[in-house]
Every structure is written in structure tokens, then in C-alpha cells.
Amino acid sequence: MEAWILYGVIAAIFIGCRDIFTRHFMKKYTPTEHILYYYVLCSAVILGYVAYKKTCTNEKVRCIDLEDLWKYGLIALLSVLIISPCETLSLKTCKNPGQSKAVINLNTLIVFFLGVVVLKDQFSLKRVGGILLTLIGVYFVI
Numbered sequence: 001m002e003a004w005i006l007y008g009v010i011a012a013i014f015i016g017c018r019d020i021f022t023r024h025f026m027k028k029y030t031p032t033e034h035i036l037y038y039y040v041l042c043s044a045v046i047l048g049y050v051a052y053k054k055t056c057t058n059e060k061v062r063c064i065d066l067e068d069l070w071k072y073g074l075i076a077l078l079s080v081l082i083i084s085p086c087e088t089l090s091l092k093t094c095k096n097p098g099q100s101k102a103v104i105n106l107n108t109l110i111v112f113f114l115g116v117v118v119l120k121d122q123f124s125l126k127r128v129g130g131i132l133l134t135l136i137g138v139y140f141v142i
Contacts, residue, residue: 099142
């Protein structure tokens with residue numbers, strides 16, 4: 001098995017656990033409170049991770065290049081103002097978190113199409129079949 005597949009499966013398992021956690025805490029906290037607590041705690045964990053990598057593994061941690069700052073800023077702004085609230089509200093208001101995530105994970109198709117356009121990747125009949133199966137699967141889940 002290729003390493004990227006293993007990493008993807010591990011990420012999928014933990015993202016699923018995170019989504020169940022989010023759904024559970026939406027009964028106790030407002031979406032704004034949840035996003036605040038989640039991102040503040042994520043920031044603390046990330047800072048700890050960076051400190052560990054820098055001190056224990058001697059990984060060089062550079063400052064962001066100024067030409068990339070606006071790109072990171074734009075993605076951060078979109079994440080905080082649009083993506084996280086929509087994802088959280090979708091999980092909060094759905095009947096089953098799997099339904100919400102099935103729709104949200106249509107981002108895979110968007111990434112695929114962007115990859116075809118931006119990276120000039122090949123568009124084959126096999127991939128069209130995969131896209132159709134994905135759309136049919138999402139339809140049956142929701």
C-alpha cells in the first residue's frame with residue numbers, strides 16, 4: 001500500500017471522529033462558541049507541535065514569505081468566515097452526520113476538476129465513471 005493511502009485512511013478515521021464530536025457538542029455550544037474553542041485549542045496544539053519539531057527534530061521553521069502572506073490570509077479568512085460555520089451548521093442541522101459529510105466531501109470532485117484544469121491531468125472514461133458513482137453514492141446517502 002502506498003503511504004499516501006495509509007495517511008488518507010488515518011485522516012479519514014480521525015476526521016470522522018472529529019465530526020461526531022462536533023455534532024455532539026453542537027447541543028451544548030453555539031456554532032460560534034464551538035469554532036472559537038476548537039480553533040484556539042488547535043492553535044495551542046499546533047504551537048506545541050512546531051516547538052517539538054523545532055527543538056527535538058531540528059526541523060527548520062521559517063517565517064512566511066510576504067508574497068504568500070495574502071494567500072494564507074485569504075484561505076484563513078474563508079475558513080473562519082465561511083467554511084467552518086457552514087460545516088458546523090451542516091453537521092448541527094442534519095439528521096445523521098454521515099449525510100452532511102457526504103455532501104461536504106463532494107469537495108473531492110471539485111479538487112479533481114481543478115486538478116484537471118490547473119495541473120493538466122488526464123480526463124479518462126474510468127474517471128468519469130468514478131465521478132458518476134460518487135454522485136450516485138451521495139444521492140443514496142442523503
